[in-house]
Amino acid sequence: MANLQLQGELATAFRGVHSTENGFTGHISMERGAQLQVPLPEKYTRMSAEEIVERIGEARAKLGTRLVILGHHYQREEVIRWADFRGDSFKLCKDAAARPEAEFLIFCGVHFMAESADILSAPHQKVILPDLHAGCSMADMADIDQVEEAWDALTEACAGQKIIPITYMNSAANLKAFVGRNGGSVCTSSNAKKIMDWALRPVEEGGAGGEKLLFFPDQHLGRNTAVLDMGFQLEDCLVWDPNQDMGGNTPEALQKAPILLWRGHCSVHGTFLPIHIRNIRKQHPGVHVVSHPECTYDVVLASDSYGSTEKIRQIIAAGKPGDVFAIGTEINLVSRLAQEYPDRTVLSLNPNVCVCSTMYRVDGPHLLWVMDNLLEGKVVNQIVVPEPIASQAKLALDRMIELA
Ligand code: SF4
Incomplete structure (x- = not known):
């Protein structure tokens, strides 16, 4: 009975994620929140790429230390170029904690990342997800x-x-x-x-x-x-x-x-197959295959190395000029590594583009829109995890922090 009551309370709380001074009315459901992304005002969709860059730069300068922008490795270039910190979701939460003076944390990533940042950030900090449609199918x-x-x-x-x-x-x-x-x-x-x-x-x-x-x-x-x-x-x-x-x-x-x-x-890492590894070894003898552990067991087993996005970065960084790497992870990170290490050949393990379509939803116009609102004193797309979900989730996060 007690368990049923708790479940009922949690379900109610779960449905009660706030929207804030963003023009939304009522409460939004945490899992359904993505459906309530308001369409961008037309002026943002009409702006040229150059204007978006110029205006984000201006907004960034005006917001100064009040704002920290966090960019996940899988974000597209037009977004990650503005990130104060880049990394995986947990690293970004830790990076944000190192900037307690920031009032606003714009998380360029997906919904669960913004939730974790909200749970781990200080009470005065507001976490913002530029596009509420950015979820994670997993x-x-x-x-x-x-x-x-x-x-x-x-x-x-x-x-x-x-x-x-x-x-x-x-x-x-x-x-x-x-x-x-x-x-x-x-x-x-x-x-x-x-x-x-x-x-x-x-x-x-x-x-x-x-x-x-x-x-x-x-x-x-x-x-x-x-x-x-x-x-x-x-x-x-x-x-x-x-x-x-x-x-x-x-x-x-x-x-x-x-x-x-x-x-x-x-669904992104599931696109990598053992046949891709066999093919790439034929095309590039001596290639070093690195896969993310979200790939299937067969793929990871057939790879030369495997590990998190941070480990993948370290492996490429430790390579030598002329080395060839085939990477089994999201394409934005692979492309960025290829640009950062032009003396090495960095390829996607899958010849077909394997983009995370939800990560991809965050773009320059959405980033500018949330920043413009901050400049006008409005917080849009704030992610707030309600109690008791937040403190119970923090227990699980704190256990990891203590153990890792
Ligand atoms: S790549 Fe995209 S779908 Fe896959 S786990 Fe990451 S956020 Fe989720």
């Missing part, structure tokens, strides 16, 4: 109602076994909150092994004492970490399909498996 694959149902079924099927929930940073705030209140942690692609090790380590050795872990929402990061970094077998990893009864598993199989993986994936 984060959307772990719907909180399905997660709660799965948890109830799992804890019943595995009665007596301690299950630790772990969620990838790429998840909605309500999933982070679920993980926080159930004794788990957030992880990034850089520290997934550390966090999963902690989940399964005995309490007396400083771990969470889990007999198994449930990893959200990216099955590939979970599997790649468990098998390639932690020494588990593929058979130790069981996929929970939220659209099937018992996740598509028998109670016996669930009891036996130490690693349970939510059936989610990144």
